[in-house]
Each structure stands twice: as C-alpha cells, then as structure tokens.
Amino acid sequence: MDLRCTHCGEEGLEPGFIMDSGENSRGFARWVEGALERGIFGGAKLMGRPKWEIDAYRCRYCHHLELFAARPS
Template identity: 35%
Template sequence: MPTSRSLTCPRCQGTMEAGYTIDVGYGTKAVPKWVAGEPQKSIWTGLKLSGKDQLDVSTYRCRRCGYLESYA
C-alpha cells in the first residue's frame, strides 16, 4: 500500500487522494477484501473463505480525472 506521501495519477499526473470503496450486502456494509487464488463456491456462505488470508483494499482517486487505483 502506498505511504501517506502525495501520490501522482499515472494517467494525468493529477493528485491522488486516499479513500475506500464499500461492499454492500444484505444489511451490512464493509471494506472490500482481497483473497488469493480462485473463488470456490459455497452453498451456505456464497464463497469458501475458511483459512484464507484476507487483506483490506485501500483505494486512491485522482482529483483531476477520477481514475481509481486500489491496493491490498
């Protein structure tokens, strides 16, 4: 994940600002997660995640052109 220093947009060279996107589910809101490997379906929970590392995803947005760049 980038440091707190000012980031430059790779497309237009504008200033990037830190933020986040949200995953909205039935009655829940959460920061998206990144999980290694291919998704495996689960009848009960939608996806099998037991024992898998999950990393929060941070997203940066260019103030000039709106480009989004995400990091886990």
C-alpha cells in the same frame, strides 16, 4: 505520501475506500488470495484464505481508481 496516477500521470490522489454493504459485511471490501471458488449456496469460499484490507485512491483529474492491498484484516 504523494501518489501519482498510473492512468494519466497526475499527482495528488484522494484517499477513500470501497464500500461493501452486502449481508454480514463489515462496511468495507477486502482482497482475498486465490481465484474465486463458490460454496454450495453460491457464496465465496473464504475459510482459511488470507484477507487484506484495500486502500483505494481516486485521481482528482481523470477519476481513475488505484487499489492497494495494504495489510491483513
């Protein structure tokens, strides 16, 4: 699949991922459905909310990032 940058219009986006190195992380970021709600200790409320893996692409020309919520995690 050859994707086109929505910022500059060039073809040839490089695949990559958004790293998450926080406490208890899995090493990659996920998209969570709904607005951010914080729990009693300040962390995001995640229980029962759908989570999707993020596919990330970087334009080789303008370095713009394109993110897609590709599949449930």
